[in-house]
Amino acid sequence: MKSREELIQDYIDNVLSAEDKQLFDNLYESDAEFRAELKSQEEMVDLLTHRLSSDEQTLRMSLTEAEAKYRKGKVVSWKQWLMPLAAAACILIVVKFVFFPPDITLYELPEMRSEIVRGNQNNEADRYEHAVEAFNAKDYRKSTSILLDLHQTNKTILQYQFYLGLSLIGEKKFDEAARYLSPLADGESVFQQEASYYVAIALTESGRTEEAKQRLSNIEQSSKIYDKAQKLLDKIK
Amino acid sequence: MHSDQKYIQFLLQNNGEGIQHIYRRFADKVVVLIRHNSGSEDDGFDMLQESLVDIYHMAKYKDFQLTTSFESFLLLVCKRKWLNELKKRKNKEVTNVDNHVFDIEDDSQVAYMEHMTLVEKENILMELLDTLGERCQEIIKRCMVSKNQEQIAASLGLTYAYLRKKKSECMAKLGEKVKAHPFFKDNK
DSSP states (O other), rough: OOHHHHHHHHHHHHHHOHHHHHHHHHHHHOHHHHHHHHHHHHHHHHHHHHHHOOOOOHHHHHHHHHHHHHHHOOOOOSHHHHHHHHHHHHHHIIIIIIIIIGGGGGGGOOOOOOOTTTTTOOHHHHHHHHHHHHHHTTTTHHHHHHHHHHHHHHHHHHHHHHHHHHHHHTTTOOOHHHHHHHHHHHHHTTTHHHHHHHHHHHHHTTOOOOHHHHHTTSSSSSSSHHHHHHHHHHHHO | TTTTTTHHHHHHTTOOOHHHHHHHHHHHHHHHHHHHTTOOOHHHHHHHHHHHHHHHHHHSSSTTTOOOOOOHHHHHHHHHHHHHHHHHOOOOOOOOOOTTTTTTTTTHHHHHHHHHHHHHHHHHHHHHHTTTTHHHHHHHHHHHHOSSSHHHHHHHOOOHHHHHHHHHHOOOHHHHHHHHHHHHHHHH
């Protein structure tokens, strides 16, 4: 039998079967909480559809460009700032290269997010949460073992595969990591861009810099990881 | 139609020249407003950009109408956003907020209230969506812009039945977060 949540989504998407429609109607008639939940979900769907079908990113690019042009035009005289700026730049260069090691943040792994679903106490979710704990505690041997098991049990959940790749990077098993991450980087899932970045990390660490450069240069400008990718690209060039 | 509707059209059409014109005409006013109220120049430009994006989203609602000058509307949206930002920062030391400037009960606000509230709800909903797991985000984002869920399932390597089940779980999870958020409690 379908859950209340499934009935609501089926109703909103207009795919309720005749049998489920009867169940839906009964709940709608008898359960005020169900009606409130339906109303809330319908509002959410309207708001999300409105926002997600907009072209906000393109507009933001134009706004950023207009702001840069406007602010640049407002700078009246560079000359009075030139000497102090040059001096500051020299000091920064000295500080950066003499006192600080190379930028290790480029190689840092992201936090693995918990996926706790209220009421979802099944074994798979529990094991995933154990993997989250181990991964975030940098116990990559343990997280790899759990994630490998989860991945082999359910290969359709790409999230398992993605974090398995990352966990292998944590274990410094770069060739294996690249093997799991490459299909994601070549695919079109939500992990595509980040997977490309971490494949590049794995390839760099394995000495395959040309392939790494190729992966990094394929990362789209709109991606959250684009800036990091550019920095890494500059570094390995 | 108000003669300043052209500025709204610049945003809706992503007209580069028109957007630069908006900056030349209004940026200083927004920056001065924010700087006079405990913000920096960068805060001013950030507020301007965020407010223009909000106006773009408001204008995409079919029933939206510009009933004042664009400048009044823009400054109104900026004030409201900046006040929210100050609350968010919980900046106890902010003493330089000009209460007269932030008299948010003015008449123009009432006319725009419904659309401003809608866009604020959208903004919060997007923030809450970002706190879900990546898989949920992907499924929701895709399902909201395309009705062909069989194709979405195939492209994600899922069965259609699993996609529907997961989508309902993800939407329920988002619904819980929405229910718990004070803004949605106050603006039912």
